[in-house]
Amino acid sequence: MAEVILSNVSKAFRKTQAVTDMDLTVPDGAFVVLLGPTGAGKTTTLRLIAGLEKADTGTIQIGGRDVSVETPAQRDVAMVFQQYSLYPHMSVRDNLAFPLRSPILKTAEDEIARKVAEVAEVLHIPHKLDNKATELSGGEMQRVSIGRALVRDPAIYLMDEPLSSLDAKLRADLRIELKRIHAELAATLLYVTHDQIEAMTMATHVGVLDEGRLVQFGTPREIYENPSSAYVAARLGQPRINLLPTGLFGEDAPQGAAQIGLRPEHIAMDGGAPAHVARVEHLGDQTRLHLKFKDHDVITLTDPHTSLEQGETIHIAPRNPLFFDANGARVA
Amino acid sequence: MSAHSITEPSGRSKWVAGTLVITYALITMIPLAWIMLTGFKSPADAISYPPKVVFEPTLEGYVNLFTTRTRQTDDFLAANPPENWADEIVRQYDMVIVGPSKFGERFFNSVIIGFGSTFLSIFLGTLAAYAFSRFKIPLADDLLFFILSTRMMPPIAVAIPIFLMYRNLGLSDTHLGMILLYTAVNISLAVWLLKGFIDEIPREYEEAALIDGYTRFQAFYKVVLPQAATGIASTAIFCLIFAWNEYAFAVLLTSATAQTAPPFIPTIIGVGGLDWPAVAAGATIFLLPVMIFTILLRKHLLRGITFGAVRK
Numbered sequence A: 001m002a003e004v005i006l007s008n009v010s011k012a013f014r015k016t017q018a019v020t021d022m023d024l025t026v027p028d029g030a031f032v033v034l035l036g037p038t039g040a041g042k043t044t045t046l047r048l049i050a051g052l053e054k055a056d057t058g059t060i061q062i063g064g065r066d067v068s069v070e071t072p073a074q075r076d077v078a079m080v081f082q083q084y085s086l087y088p089h090m091s092v093r094d095n096l097a098f099p100l101r102s103p104i105l106k107t108a109e110d111e112i113a114r115k116v117a118e119v120a121e122v123l124h125i126p127h128k129l130d131n132k133a134t135e136l137s138g139g140e141m142q143r144v145s146i147g148r149a150l151v152r153d154p155a156i157y158l159m160d161e162p163l164s165s166l167d168a169k170l171r172a173d174l175r176i177e178l179k180r181i182h183a184e185l186a187a188t189l190l191y192v193t194h195d196q197i198e199a200m201t202m203a204t205h206v207g208v209l210d211e212g213r214l215v216q217f218g219t220p221r222e223i224y225e226n227p228s229s230a231y232v233a234a235r236l237g238q239p240r241i242n243l244l245p246t247g248l249f250g251e252d253a254p255q256g257a258a259q260i261g262l263r264p265e266h267i268a269m270d271g272g273a274p275a276h277v278a279r280v281e282h283l284g285d286q287t288r289l290h291l292k293f294k295d296h297d298v299i300t301l302t303d304p305h306t307s308l309e310q311g312e313t314i315h316i317a318p319r320n321p322l323f324f325d326a327n328g329a330r331v332a
Numbered sequence B: 001m002s003a004h005s006i007t008e009p010s011g012r013s014k015w016v017a018g019t020l021v022i023t024y025a026l027i028t029m030i031p032l033a034w035i036m037l038t039g040f041k042s043p044a045d046a047i048s049y050p051p052k053v054v055f056e057p058t059l060e061g062y063v064n065l066f067t068t069r070t071r072q073t074d075d076f077l078a079a080n081p082p083e084n085w086a087d088e089i090v091r092q093y094d095m096v097i098v099g100p101s102k103f104g105e106r107f108f109n110s111v112i113i114g115f116g117s118t119f120l121s122i123f124l125g126t127l128a129a130y131a132f133s134r135f136k137i138p139l140a141d142d143l144l145f146f147i148l149s150t151r152m153m154p155p156i157a158v159a160i161p162i163f164l165m166y167r168n169l170g171l172s173d174t175h176l177g178m179i180l181l182y183t184a185v186n187i188s189l190a191v192w193l194l195k196g197f198i199d200e201i202p203r204e205y206e207e208a209a210l211i212d213g214y215t216r217f218q219a220f221y222k223v224v225l226p227q228a229a230t231g232i233a234s235t236a237i238f239c240l241i242f243a244w245n246e247y248a249f250a251v252l253l254t255s256a257t258a259q260t261a262p263p264f265i266p267t268i269i270g271v272g273g274l275d276w277p278a279v280a281a282g283a284t285i286f287l288l289p290v291m292i293f294t295i296l297l298r299k300h301l302l303r304g305i306t307f308g309a310v311r312k
C-alpha cells in the first residue's frame, strides 16, 4: 500500500479538457471517494494513475516513485472498470486467477486456489466459479471484476463505480466488505461513485470534481457540512440542497451573498414564512415534502408518519443555512 | 448468441426457406457430384452420350492420375504378370506402370504454398490489424487505403513485372516465391477483415490485462487473440481459397519444382489421350483440403462472414 500524489496533472482529448491542473494526494491507507457528475473526469483520473492514459503535464507519484514512464504493470495498481471487463473466453475461476498468474506475480497454483476461493466467498460467488464469464448476470460480472482486483495486494485499488449495478442488499453487503478490506489490509483505495451512502460511509476523504478540476477535498463530513461552493453542496445530500435567492425569508444575508442553500435539516417547520405543500412522498423511512415557496420549489424531509397532506400550508424558516455568492462560491 | 430475428419464423416460412436452400444446394452440388462420379468412371463411360448416371465404378482414373505408364509388347506383358490391382487395371490397355506421376508432388506443393501463404497472411495481417486498431499511427487512414488499393487492380495486371522481378531475384519457380506472392495479394484482405474484428473487441480487456501485470504482447495473445479467433478463422478460409485456386500466376511463375496443382491438372488431359476420369480424380482430390478446412472452421465462418454484425 502506498501514498499516491498527483501534481498539476492535466489531460486533454483533442478539444475536450478531461482533467485540469489536478493536485490530489491519496494518503497511504486512505479510502478516497471521487464525486462528480458525468463527464467530470473521474474515470480519466483513474486511468491516468493506472497508466492507461499519459498525462499531458504534471507528475504522478506512487509510493514516492515518479511513475510517469512506467507501464501499467509496473505501477502495481489494481483497477475495477466502470464497464465490466471480464475475459469472455475464460471461466470465472480463471478470470480471478488471471492477475495472480501474471509474469510479475507468478503465484504458485495452490496459493492461487486459496486466494480465489477466499475472494469468491467474500463476493458470494463460490458456486459460479466454473461458469464461463459470459454465463453470469450483470451483478455477478461486476462482483467478479471486483474480485479480480481483490485477489491482489497492490499499491492502490482504483475502483470505478464498482457497485453501481448491484441490488440494494448486495450493495450494502459489499460496502461492509470493502470497508473491512480497507481496515484489515490497510489498503489504499481511490473510488468513484455517485452514491451518497457509499461516499459517506466508506470514505476517509472525498474529492469533488467539476469539469476536470478538483474543487474540494476533505472528510465526508467537511464536504457535507462545509462545502466550498453550491456545486459541491449539490454533490451530497438526498434530497439535494435547495438553492434560493437571498431575502425571501427576510433573513440577514452576509455581505455578497446571492443564494441561500437549504438542506432539509436547514429548514425549520415551526413558524416563519408560509409555504404550500404541493406533493407528499412517503418513502417508508422518511417522507419528502415538495413545497411551493414564493414561486420556488423547495424539497424537504419530515416525519415518516406525518399527517400533512397536499394542499395544506406550513410555515418554514431557515436554520443555520449556507450562503453562496452569485457564482456559487461559499460566502458563509 | 444467435443471428436469428427476434420473432420465431412461422412453420410455413421455415418450410419455404428450407425448400429454397435445399434446391439451391442441390443445383450447386450437381457439377461437384458430376466431377466426383466421373473420377470413378471408365474413359468410355465418362464421354458416353447420353451421360451415364449408373455405371460400373473403377479406380482407373485414380491409377492414371498417380502413375505414368508405357505401352508394352505382348511378349513383355506375358513375361511379367501384374503385381497388384493397379497393374491389372492398366493391363487392359496393354500398358505397365513405370513410376509415379507428378501429381503427388504438385498437390504437396499446393499444400505448402496454400497453407504457407495463408499462415503468413494471417500472421502479418493480425499484427498489422492490431496495430491499426489500437495505436495512433501517423497517416493511418492513408496507409489503410494504400493497403486496400493493392486489391483494386487485377493481380495479373502486374504479371510481367513480377515475372521479370522474380527471375532476377531467383524467386521464379520456388515455394518461397509463390508464398510471398500469394501473401502479398491476400494481405490487404486480411488486414481489412481482421481490423474490423479487432475493432469490435473492447479495449478494456487488454487494459485490464495490462494493469494485471501483463505486457502488451502477452495481453495481445492471451486476451485479444482468443477473442479474435472467429475473425481469424474466417479470414484464413478466404486467404486459403484464393491461394489454393490461383491459376494465372502459377502457370506463369512455376514449372518444374514449385508447380501447384491448378496448372498441373489440365496437363493430365494431354497424357495418353483425353483422360477425363483422371482429370476428374485430380479435381476431386484437389477439392478436398479446402473442403475439410472449411468444414472444420464452419462454425466460425458462419459468424465471420456476417462481419461481426452478430453480437453475442
Ligand SMILES: Nc1ncnc2c1ncn2[C@@H]1O[C@H](COP(=O)(O)OP(=O)(O)OP(=O)(O)O)[C@@H](O)[C@H]1O
Residues within 6 Å of the ligand: A013, A014, A016, A017, A018, A036, A037, A038, A039, A040, A041, A042, A043, A044, A045, A082
Ligand atoms: N478516449 C477519449 N477520447 C475523447 N474524449 C474522452 C475520452 N475519454 C474521456 N473523454 C472525455 O473526457 C471527459 C471526462 O470523461 P470521464 O470518462 O473521465 O468522465 P467521468 O467523470 O468518468 O464520467 P461518468 O460519470 O459518466 O463515467 C468527458 O468529456 C469525455 O467525453
Ligand SMILES: [Mg+2]
Residues within 6 Å of the ligand: A042, A043, A044, A082, A160
Ligand atoms: Mg466514468
